[in-house]
Amino acid sequence: MNQRFSAAMFALLTVTAVSGDAADLVLRNASIVTADSDFRIVEAMAVEQGRIAAVGSSEEIDRLVDGQTEVVDLQGQMVLPGLIDSHVHPSGASRYEADHEIPTMDSIDDVLDYVRARTRVVPKGQWITLSQVFLTRLREQRFPTRAELDAAAPDHPVWFRTGPDGSANSLALAENGIDREFAAEHPRHVMTDPKTGEPTGVIRQSSEVFKTRPAPDTNGPGQAELDQRLLDLLQDYRRWGITGVIDRNCDDAARAQYGRLLQADQLPIRVRLSRSLNASGSEQQIREQLDAISADPLFQNPQPRLGVIGVKVFEDGGMLTGSAYFSEPWGTSRIYGIVDPRYRGMQFIDEQRLENLVRPTVQRGLAFTAHCQGDAAVEALVRVYRRVNEDMPIAPTHSTITHSSFMSREAIDGAAALGIGVDLQPAWLYLDARTLVAQFGQRRLEYFIPLQSLFQAGVIAGGGSDHMQKIGSMRSVNPYNPFLGMWVAVTRKARWHDSAIHREQALDRQQMIRFYTINNAWLMRAEEELGSLEVGKRADFVVIDRDLLRCDDDAIAQTQVRSTWMDGRKVFDTAD
Template identity: 70%
Template sequence: MRPIAIIVCCLFASASALAQPANLVLRGGNIVTVDETFRIVDAMAIRDGRIVATGTAADIETAIGPDTQIVELQGQMVLPGLIDSHVHPSNASTFESDHEIPQMDSIEDVLNYVRGRAKVVPKGEWIHLSQVFITRLREQRYPTRDELDSAAPEHPVSFRTGPDGSTNSLGLKENGIDKEFARKHPENVMVDPATGEPTGVLRKASAVFKSRPNRSAKKLTEAERDDRLKMLLDDYNRWGITGIIDRNCNDSARAQYARLLKSDRLQIRVRMSRSLNPNGDLAAIEKKLDTIAADPYFAGPDPRLGVIGVKVFEDGGMLTGSAYFNQPWGLSTIYGIDDPNYRGMQYIDHQRLESLVRSCVQRNLAFTAHCQGDAAVDALVDAFAKVNTEIPVGPTRSTLTHSSFMSKRSIDTAAKIGIGVDLQPAWLYLDARTLVAQFGEPRLKYFIPLRSLFDAGVKAGGGSDHMQKIGSLRSVNPYNPFLGMWIAVTRTARWHDKPIHAEQSISRQQMIRFYTINNAWMMRNEHETGSLEPGKRADFVIVDTDLLTCSDDQIRETQVISTWIDGKPVYQSR
């Protein structure tokens, strides 16, 4: 079709769309469409939950009928609904169902919490504390066996951060971990080099360490769990979030989303990366993949709920001293590393990783793996590249998850293959101080390398890895998208005196794409959401700050006035 004919058709379609009154019109503001040219308009018309026109107020005047709701923006900014590429809502929503857990910034905060729990938990029962990252404690280390003993001498204690953690003497005893056991499991049990006694710090703890649930903790009914999940999803809406990807969705969480959808309580778009155990018989894994591919939420996803693929864990964590690197971690009192050749933990070998990628791509499932260190990223990129010579990987929307440490080679290869990258800016803010202390600044050149990814044309999407608590700034990790935008623009790290590789900062336009259209692409939903264009669903957020012109510090202070999905408000501040 000739260009002139295309223009005529578009004009005809627009005129046809405006021939009937709109249900809703917004006008008099800065409506950021996030279309290909990042057009900003002052009016938008919506009918039956979809955008029918954008332009000037005069352009859409004919769409206003006697029953049209009109929102006078008075200069306010409108963005496409924000999307978080990485959350864990089901577990996060129930984390404080028994009792509130305070912010912890030091070992003493941790010990005070344990002391408080020791007063209410029956003697002999476990005290659990998880995901208090040592990189975020001022001392930058795990609490030791002796410290935990002093806080809870009559309770076994489990302090877990990702795959690693620490425990006290009763916790070690209950698991049969002593000096002899430590000698046989040097990769798991950290010891005092002078005595050979376990320090209480455990690597890949689940391989050698088990704890029991606290029998006195509050037990939630199915209805109570669903109510708490709805409470969290409502708080996502309160911060302008209209879409999320659950990046390790198990059967229980899938069932929860389905129940909320059925009862018309799912006021957010959810896409699921189903959890997958990569170990064991490959034929059994492929049978599991067949089941996931046959899920009706994959074959014919609902507008609100769908499956996109699977997630596995390829290496450990950068916050716990177990990410898999090309170069050794280096000796570390922060992470308790005394082996100069230690490079971290690799959980999946190259051959198995390639087989998993191939099996997913053959079923059109998006494959992703938790990969933090640059060696883990390289391994997954290489697996994608190998499979891509046989079957195109890009159309599956497969991604690298976290990929906090990258290289120019891995970025260029990701761009060539067409895979996405799911990143967490808040980790730069909360954890870079510790990483600089451990590695030195030069080694962080490609740490959360946003500018390099955008320049290469990689679809980079902003996420939070929200794991615990309800509350956009008190959560672990914080899911406030405006905090993430501010970090992406400024590269600011807490308790650190200068930006972390400021050359990797991105522009205001890019920071908005980072939380909108790029994540819609990862959701396999960019034809429906992620930008404000005629024909797309009317998911948008009205904010009190012009994010394109405000000062850097004002970005993180942005407040949401209202959030809309399918042209209906799901949150209003007033």
């Protein structure tokens, strides 16, 4: 049965029949945030067959209790809809430390200490790679230099990768044939010393010109171990009240991994997939990819715990690495290793090709999204959406802009008019804004993660983490603790920085909760089933230890989950 139909029918049947039927579960004496259109706060809630049967006062809901009903007196504790993260990469994140633990790195010395430690383990001549230690989060605010990496590992090629860009040592450059002559032929990709023309070691859009060499085959983790690591991570999400996520770049291997967990009845949360789309293929290859994705049974008939929503491509580089595509030049930069004053970043897909990707995606009813960090990349995607929308409506597909870190007033208004969503990562403001202020100044950050402007315009904006590495809500690269994200959305505070970043873009408390609940349910294409505590919807909810509508701002980030429930069943409890 269609999920939207089943939820609507359940609501109708429940409204007409609930007064005479006992519930399976009743919460009473609580502060239940419905996150519905009126944002009601109620005392009690009844659950029947995994769905919400009624909400109201404790006296009203007590009429639905009989001897078989489980009654939970919450003694005034707050209940939220199950939290949703709009942007994660769980399969890769769970594998990240399968070989060895990788310490937190806050400085260049930390990076070099790690590289030196690996030289004592990795045989000479084999590659040492380190992924996603962002230079914006290092106290020195720069890439490790070629010379520093040479000194730390004179006998190993080294690659310090931060998304599409990175820094290499001399052996790594030599193995790729990157010298002064090569650099002169590839100025977009290979950064050079302006005085000597020698490569500095910094490579932009590295996949175009730079390859690493895998280590010889070893007895690495097998499929069963990798599946268990993914299961462990998804269970840790529940510890933080997260009952649903969107995997924002799901390849075939990850799709198969989720499928195995689903088939074994072990998928612990609700997962929706934005499938990877290879944007560099021919038009025929693109159509074949889209046909295969749209024919997936998990798109045609999503399961409660797993479904496909659409596809994702990469429109530009990264703001954390120096390659996001801007309307104004980046400006020369010691931080990012930029020497060309005209440099505006890197656009990976030109606008016409972008339209040739969006149009067949929308024709198939799939949600399209593109990684867009800089304002020029965002504006290009909005223009493409507008042109496609002239021929077929975009809004029903729940297409989005991914990240949309830097926006403009025009892009916000365009997104609102088209009915497209935006998935943003507020923790980046906390972790990276110190560096961005130093690079761009306050003026260019006016529409950096512009949450209040998006909400005021009526754009459906959802909160995500872009969790990529490690298990652990605060030790992970890009922390997935949703309460940290909520705190940043309300305070706009940045680490190692004295003042809030454009406080006028902060959310109020109700918006903060919608940001991680009903808005993200829309991005999941599941707002009829999830995201608010309303009659007929699935009974996914979380009990927390404080009142998020009234506590001090700085207390938001310290919120602890007492219990997490899915389909009216407890799936995490601090007492366990």
